[in-house]
Amino acid sequence: MARPRAKNPTPAELEILGMIWEHGPGTVREVMERLGDERAYTSVMSLMNVMTEKGLLGQRPRGRAYEYSAKVTREKTRGRMLGDLLSRAFAGSASALVSHLLEEAGCDEKELDEISRTIAEFAQKKGEAK
Numbered sequence: 001m002a003r004p005r006a007k008n009p010t011p012a013e014l015e016i017l018g019m020i021w022e023h024g025p026g027t028v029r030e031v032m033e034r035l036g037d038e039r040a041y042t043s044v045m046s047l048m049n050v051m052t053e054k055g056l057l058g059q060r061p062r063g064r065a066y067e068y069s070a071k072v073t074r075e076k077t078r079g080r081m082l083g084d085l086l087s088r089a090f091a092g093s094a095s096a097l098v099s100h101l102l103e104e105a106g107c108d109e110k111e112l113d114e115i116s117r118t119i120a121e122f123a124q125k126k127g128e129a130k
Contacts, residue, residue, distance in 0.1 A: 008081050013051050017070060025069035
């Protein structure tokens with residue numbers, strides 16, 4: 001029985017999405033050039049076809065090749081991945097996730113101040129929405 005495909009992108013898929021988000025649509029060959037590594041053309045093409053099946057990429061004919069474009073935004077992808085992590089690893093507890101993140105990230109004082117400002121802004125918006 002085949003293993004079900006994950007909804008979230010794999011690390012290799014995220015790398016390809018990152019190239020397309022940053023540089024715009026491209027053919028398999030163009031994406032390979034942007035990646036700058038030694039992967040085989042057929043491997044990248046297969047990966048991009050799987051990404052199309054998963055709804056991460058769209059494709060349209062361009063000459064003798066296909067041009068691939070992102071069908072999901074960076075923000076939506078991050079949100080989906082973070083939501084999955086939140087529910088699976090932290091039982092839905094945002095405070096547990098943030099606490100663990102702060103412990104692991106080793107933030108400096110400047111970054112901690114920015115995080116505090118972000119939390120204060122979020123709390124203010126949340127209060128205004130009531």
